[in-house]
Amino acid sequence: MIITNYKDAEKKDNPHGVTVHKLYDTEHAQVMHMQLKPGDALKKHSTPVDVFFYVLEGEGIVEIGDEQQTVTRDMLIESPAKIPHRLMNESDSLFRFLVVKVPRQTEQTKMM
Numbered sequence: 874m875i876i877t878n879y880k881d882a883e884k885k886d887n888p889h890g891v892t893v894h895k896l897y898d899t900e901h902a903q904v905m906h907m908q909l910k911p912g913d914a915l916k917k918h919s920t921p922v923d924v925f926f927y928v929l930e931g932e933g934i935v936e937i938g939d940e941q942q943t944v945t946r947d948m949l950i951e952s953p954a955k956i957p958h959r960l961m962n963e964s965d966s967l968f969r970f971l972v973v974k975v976p977r978q979t980e981q982t983k984m985m
Contacts, residue, residue, distance in 0.1 A: 879906040888984060889915045896971075903974040909933065909962035917959040917985040922978050924952040926960065931968035934961045957985050 882894035885905065891913050897904035906929075909915075917936070926935065928948045935942055935950050937958040944950055952958045962968040 882906065888918075888982075891915065898977070900977055901975070903977045905972040907960075907970055907972055909960065909968040911962055911965050911967075913968075914961035915959045917957050919955050919957045919983045919985070920952075920974065920978055921954055921980040921982075922974050922976055923954050924958075925973050925975075926950045926952065927971040927973070929969040929971065931962070931966050932964045933968040933970070934963060935959075936961070 877896050879894045879896060882896050885893040885895045887893050891910075892908045894906040895903075896906050926944075926949070928944050928946050928950075930946060932943060932945045935944050935952075935958070937950070937952050938956045942950075960968075960970070
């Protein structure tokens with residue numbers, strides 16, 4: 874059994890300049906823990922694989938393609954491959970979520 878606390882997990886550099894911890898990374902899937910401080914936002918980008926986000930804490934805005942929705946704790950958001958997306962924190966508190974890529978991404982993320 875392997876148990877990983879995000880606080881102890883490897884920090885991952887990213888083009889968004891936000892806090893990312895790698896929780897799980899195999900050839901089959903990838904799971905990252907991300908947190909956005911108030912005012913933080915991911916740059917719009919697309920991935921070559923399907924992604925889903927699971928909100929752990931706080932409130933944020935998810936933009937996928939032409940759709941935009943406010944999301945809160947315990948919500949799961951699906952983001953299809955190759956569709957531009959981004960997440961933003963316009964609240965006054967921390968926004969924490971998991972990013973799950975299945976299968977594991979082998980090609981580069983495309984920044985918009």
